[in-house]
Amino acid sequence: METKIRLALESEREAIARCIAEGFERDFSLFSKDTDKVTAALVPGIVPRRFYVAERGQEIVGVAGISDSTERAVYTDARALRINFGFWKGLLAKLVLKLEFEGRLPYPPTTGFIEFVAVRKVYRRRGIASLLLQESMVKAGYQEYALDVMAENVSARNCYEKLGFHAFKSAGKKVFMRLERPHAV
Numbered sequence: 001m002e003t004k005i006r007l008a009l010e011s012e013r014e015a016i017a018r019c020i021a022e023g024f025e026r027d028f029s030l031f032s033k034d035t036d037k038v039t040a041a042l043v044p045g046i047v048p049r050r051f052y053v054a055e056r057g058q059e060i061v062g063v064a065g066i067s068d069s070t071e072r073a074v075y076t077d078a079r080a081l082r083i084n085f086g087f088w089k090g091l092l093a094k095l096v097l098k099l100e101f102e103g104r105l106p107y108p109p110t111t112g113f114i115e116f117v118a119v120r121k122v123y124r125r126r127g128i129a130s131l132l133l134q135e136s137m138v139k140a141g142y143q144e145y146a147l148d149v150m151a152e153n154v155s156a157r158n159c160y161e162k163l164g165f166h167a168f169k170s171a172g173k174k175v176f177m178r179l180e181r182p183h184a185v
Contacts, residue, residue, distance in 0.1 A: 001056050003128055005135035008051035008063070015060040016051050017042035020074075023063075023118020031085045031093045041084035041093070044077035045101070052136035054119070054128050062119035062128045066112045066140045067105070073115045074101045112142030117156070129159055137179075145179045 008016055021028060021038035028038045047065075050073035054062035065073030076098045082090030105113050114137075119128045137145055147165070149156050151173050165177040 003061070003131060004055045005052055005132055005139070006055065007139070008048040008053045008060075010048050012051075012053065012060060013043050013046040013048060014039065016046050016048065016053070016063050019060065019063040019118045019120055020116050022121050023116070030096075031081075031089050037084040041077075041080045041090075042074065044080045045075040047071065047073055047075065051116075052132065052139065054132045056123070060120075061123040062117075062132050064117045064129075064132050064136045065115035066136060066142075066145075067115055068112055068142070069105045069107055069109050072102055072105075076101055107144075107146055110143045112137065112140050112145045114145055114147040117147075129156075130163065133159075133163055143181065146176065148174045148176050151175050 017039045018035070020042055021035045025033075025035065025038075031041075032038055047067075050065050050067050050071065052064050052066065053060045067073045076094050078090070078094045081093045081097075084090070085093050105111075107113060114133070117129055117133060119132075145165075147160065149160065151157075151170065157175065157177075160177050160179075163179065165179045167175050168178050169176040
């Protein structure tokens with residue numbers, strides 16, 4: 001079945017949130033191990049115009065958020081976090097995730113910041129993330145792209161390096177990578 005890459009629709013917030021919840025399951029496990037609750041907590045903060053989706057048939061199987069210094073891809077919704085994670089974990093999630101999701105990006109508006117590259121569990125290891133990134137970067141049209149990845153996430157780092165990204169900085173457990181002038185597939 002062919003995988004199509006396109007800009008997300010407003011009506012696809014839940015599908016985007018589900019991909020993120022599955023893709024970052026380990027990161028969200030501090031707040032909840034229930035993928036449905038994590039999905040529900042993320043839905044109100046999703047900014048669909050900042051996401052590209054990988055679609056197979058009628059199913060969204062992967063997402064890539066591309067933001068810039070003018071707007072991020074996901075915002076935190078305190079009420080949704082409290083409802084889905086409970087009062088204290090919801091409060092903690094708001095504090096932790098606000099910094100990660102909403103922090104100001106130190107890049108010019110001509111640089112796209114890649115966030116939340118995630119593929120649903122059953123579709124992993126099929127080249128979807130690479131295809132999604134290649135096509136979404138061309139469609140988004142930024143002059144340069146930047147991202148951060150956990151140093152221990154070797155498979156993601158290898159994927160990014162194959163696409164031409166190179167590390168330019170490390171801070172704590174994160175590696176910051178950059179790609180100049182992406183080319184069409």
